[in-house]
Amino acid sequence: MTPDFSQLIAKLTDSGFEFVMIGGYAAVTHGSSQVTRDLEIYAVLTDENVELLRLALAEWNPRHRMTPQRLSFLKFPKPGERVDNLYLETYVGVVDILTAVLGLGDFARLKSAAEKFEIDGRVCWVISLEDLILAKEAVGRGKDKLTAVELRVIAAKRKR
């Protein structure tokens, strides 16, 4: 696997798949110096959205990384089958699609507060700095708490 998250995000935005970037890459986008290995996005996984995602990722052999057999995302879930979260690996990187984020409410609320960023010519919605801090603090693991402190510093510097 050769990570190329810029290509991944470009493909996702071009596909029309509606999402908000969250997690480590959102932190990097806001100015964090942490290094992360997966792209986490928040979305509503309707049948239509799952199909858009399949089309977008098809050329990179997307597989369910949490299944022992590494099932193909191109075959599972079957149409109409309900899915909560997707944890995928592709040739260009790991992408996790979540339908709930601890303490942040639903997708509509998260997107209404999200910020628009241009990344390599593509406009992308990214979780707001304030929501990201809340999310990191809500998760409460050591590394998330540390990231929350860093993000609070970034928020303070942005207010200057």
Place this chain on the structure above:
Amino acid sequence: MGGEGGRAVARGTVPCKRRTGADVVEGAGWWMISFCRAAQKRFVLGMEPESALFEEARQAGIDLDLIDTNLALSVGERWRQHDGALRFILKLQEAKAAHDAGLQPTDR
């Protein structure tokens, strides 16, 4: 400091009558420590919230200069820099795996 003649003597106080030079120095030491601690507490409590936050970040090991550097970059540049770091980490991991498998010579 301990008790004197069975009477407990509070830390930082020295009975006046039998005070020796050493007692005076020790007593002054405790007074200085107490003063410094109080001053430090006042300094921390009196900090602007932003300064206190930056101090918390520094103590947690966060490089504030690196944040300034990142904020001066465009988002695209932040991503490129991040992905470059990630690729380098993966290369190091591959090197370690090759080393562990005996595929690389070692200095030992």
